Amino acid sequence: MEAIRRATAQAHPNIAFIKYWGNRDDQLRLPANPSLSMNLGALRTITTVTFLEEEGPDALILNGSPVEGPARDRVEAFLHHVRGMAGFRGRAVVESNTDIPAGVGLASSAAAFAALAVAAAAALGMDLSERELSILARLGSGSACRSMPPGFVEWVAGDRHEDSYAYSIAPPEHWALWDVIAILSEQHKAVGSSEGHRRAATSPLHALRVATAPERVARCREAIWRRDFEALAEIVETDAIWMHAVMMTSRPPLFYWEPATITVLQAVRRWRDEGLPVAFTLDAGPNVHVLCPMEVADEVARRLQRVPGVRRVLASGPGGGACRIPRS
Amino acid sequence: MEAIRRATAQAHPNIAFIKYWGNRDDQLRLPANPSLSMNLGALRTITTVTFLEEEGPDALILNGSPVEGPARDRVEAFLHHVRGMAGFRGRAVVESNTDIPAGVGLASSAAAFAALAVAAAAALGMDLSERELSILARLGSGSACRSMPPGFVEWVAGDRHEDSYAYSIAPPEHWALWDVIAILSEQHKAVGSSEGHRRAATSPLHALRVATAPERVARCREAIWRRDFEALAEIVETDAIWMHAVMMTSRPPLFYWEPATITVLQAVRRWRDEGLPVAFTLDAGPNVHVLCPMEVADEVARRLQRVPGVRRVLASGPGGGACRIPRS
Numbered sequence: 001m002e003a004i005r006r007a008t009a010q011a012h013p014n015i016a017f018i019k020y021w022g023n024r025d026d027q028l029r030l031p032a033n034p035s036l037s038m039n040l041g042a043l044r045t046i047t048t049v050t051f052l053e054e055e056g057p058d059a060l061i062l063n064g065s066p067v068e069g070p071a072r073d074r075v076e077a078f079l080h081h082v083r084g085m086a087g088f089r090g091r092a093v094v095e096s097n098t099d100i101p102a103g104v105g106l107a108s109s110a111a112a113f114a115a116l117a118v119a120a121a122a123a124l125g126m127d128l129s130e131r132e133l134s135i136l137a138r139l140g141s142g143s144a145c146r147s148m149p150p151g152f153v154e155w156v157a158g159d160r161h162e163d164s165y166a167y168s169i170a171p172p173e174h175w176a177l178w179d180v181i182a183i184l185s186e187q188h189k190a191v192g193s194s195e196g197h198r199r200a201a202t203s204p205l206h207a208l209r210v211a212t213a214p215e216r217v218a219r220c221r222e223a224i225w226r227r228d229f230e231a232l233a234e235i236v237e238t239d240a241i242w243m244h245a246v247m248m249t250s251r252p253p254l255f256y257w258e259p260a261t262i263t264v265l266q267a268v269r270r271w272r273d274e275g276l277p278v279a280f281t282l283d284a285g286p287n288v289h290v291l292c293p294m295e296v297a298d299e300v301a302r303r304l305q306r307v308p309g310v311r312r313v314l315a316s317g318p319g320g321g322a323c324r325i326p327r328s
Numbered sequence: 329m330e331a332i333r334r335a336t337a338q339a340h341p342n343i344a345f346i347k348y349w350g351n352r353d354d355q356l357r358l359p360a361n362p363s364l365s366m367n368l369g370a371l372r373t374i375t376t377v378t379f380l381e382e383e384g385p386d387a388l389i390l391n392g393s394p395v396e397g398p399a400r401d402r403v404e405a406f407l408h409h410v411r412g413m414a415g416f417r418g419r420a421v422v423e424s425n426t427d428i429p430a431g432v433g434l435a436s437s438a439a440a441f442a443a444l445a446v447a448a449a450a451a452l453g454m455d456l457s458e459r460e461l462s463i464l465a466r467l468g469s470g471s472a473c474r475s476m477p478p479g480f481v482e483w484v485a486g487d488r489h490e491d492s493y494a495y496s497i498a499p500p501e502h503w504a505l506w507d508v509i510a511i512l513s514e515q516h517k518a519v520g521s522s523e524g525h526r527r528a529a530t531s532p533l534h535a536l537r538v539a540t541a542p543e544r545v546a547r548c549r550e551a552i553w554r555r556d557f558e559a560l561a562e563i564v565e566t567d568a569i570w571m572h573a574v575m576m577t578s579r580p581p582l583f584y585w586e587p588a589t590i591t592v593l594q595a596v597r598r599w600r601d602e603g604l605p606v607a608f609t610l611d612a613g614p615n616v617h618v619l620c621p622m623e624v625a626d627e628v629a630r631r632l633q634r635v636p637g638v639r640r641v642l643a644s645g646p647g648g649g650a651c652r653i654p655r656s
Contacts, residue, residue: 204536204540204566204570205533205536205570205573208532208533208536212532234579237577237581238532238577241573241576241577242532242533242573242577244573245533245569245570245572245573248569249565249566249569249570251562253565253597255590255593255594255597257590258590259587259588259589259590259591259637260587261587261590262583262585262586262587262589262590263587265583266583266586269581269583309587
């Protein structure tokens with residue numbers, strides 16, 4: 001009797017402190033610059049992959065509903081890589097459950113492809129290292145490589161497929177840093193990140209952002225190691241504004257900010273002026289991520305809930321890496 | 329009987345297409361980069377300067393009310409230059425009337441010091457060329473030099489006092505380009521431009537903005553000469569976003585945008601996608617200047633009036649240079 005080719009894995013999304021925007025190779029998702037992030041422990045995606053003997057189209061079931069179209073195609077293209085590595089040809093059934101709202105700039109694809117990489121590799125009996133898994137996950141979604149290692153994570157840009165991977169610079173328990181997320185919109189983005197990455201190089205602000213990213217990554221890493229919130233705040237806010245300036249000056253331009261984005265940014269700056277340790281960052285979407293020490297996270301969440309235009313507030317501390325778990 | 333030392337002059341504010349932000353010399357207001365603007369004919373400042381024989385503090389009467397404090401001090405410091413050039417020591421009474429709302433990023437100081445330079449020089453019988461007057465006005469407010477020549481104006485950055493001046497690249501009648509201004513706030517700015525200029529160099533995005541400004545000025549000049557609205561739109565929007573990105577990444581950061589700023593930017597982009605020739609720019613304030621050909625200016629004004637958060641709409645075509653006028 002043959003063993004069932006099935007495995008389940010979980011992964012967290014991550015919030016980038018130094019952003020990934022633009023590729024040096026769109027196909028391989030080799031990033032233009034290194035980046036640095038924190039996994040968000042309070043949000044996760046759990047994915048079970050079952051490989052069948054028969055060939056044919058893969059099936060994707062997301063939160064209980066079958067999914068067709070580009071999302072399924074992207075999973076299938078990713079699984080072709082895994083099958084190629086394992087020398088297996090059968091189709092897969094992927095069942096994924098997540099509490100991450102999709103398409104609002106919360107990096108749902110990062111957790112999705114990190115969990116999928118772990119589950120698919122395990123289901124096919126492949127024995128891959130964390131580094132190899134992060135390289136694999138990157139093929140599905142660039143920032144997925146950062147959801148593979150635990151805690152605070154740096155993605156080494158690399159210039160070849162096998163050199164572009166993520167590693168942990170500090171475990172989750174190193175620093176009780178919270179991300180309090182002000183959700184302003186639950187609509188899907190008009191322009192997705194993959195298209196956005198392709199446009200990055202059309203901005204006159206892109207090349208310098210890329211050239212100076214290693215320096216910002218180094219300063220951010222240092223701030224995390226020292227748990228220096230003020231240094232972190234400065235570098236994180238600068239990098240986020242710079243990425244959005246690249247987006248807004250791309251051709252055609254990408255505007256992700258909503259009016260309420262400004263309302264929240266103004267509030268965060270006012271609170272910091274009043275002495276509350278808070279810093280903002282924004283991914284490719286209108287939501288504002290407010291970083292703060294755990295001690296003030298409840299207070300920050302309460303305040304954000306009262307800001308006009310904020311629909312929902314999520315909060316999370318640092319999370320672990322992607323890992324295999326028992327099937328529920 | 330001695331002639332009365334008195335003269336009246338008018339000047340228009342200007343809207344920069346390629347922005348002035350940051351100085352290479354704060355005292356002399358030598359700008360970090362060249363810039364390019366259009367005078368706004370529909371708004372103006374009319375200033376009468378009367379020099380008296382007696383020495384003592386200068387008086388400033390703005391829209392009928394005596395003004396004390398930093399605004400008066402700035403006028404007095406400027407008039408000291410003029411008195412030094414003319415070899416005259418008596419105090420001045422400056423009466424200025426303007427229809428430009430102050431402190432909302434509409435460059436009221438540009439028109440103010442352009443008119444003051446012309447009136448003061450004339451009152452003291454100085455025979456200065458347009459170029460010399462633009463150099464003089466620059467000492468009062470950097471962008472005032474651009475309100476001196478007529479129409480579409482370039483400010484040559486220069487590296488010495490006498491080389492930093494503005495000249496007309498095209499007269500007002502060259503192109504019926506309209507600036508339809510969405511006024512979002514009539515509050516005074518929390519941080520004025522002079523302080524903002526000092527902070528510019530603290531932004532990591534500043535040096536490249538400065539280094540590439542001559543290229544943008546050249547492309548903008550070319551677009552104006554060819555009356556190429558599309559080329560103008562692209563370069564003007566990029567430069568404005570870049571300046572605000574510099575502001576937002578300065579230490580301490582400068583955020584001039586309001587929630588309604590984003591509402592208007594989104595509307596402008598939507599209208600352009602629908603085929604309406606519109607482009608935005610923003611000075612050091614939350615208001616959005618919507619550039620468009622004269623033919624659609626009424627339509628643009630009507631639409632802006634319906635955008636939530638817009639308090640008032642002003643519209644202007646190209647204006648002439650600063651000039652002496654009869655006392656009213």
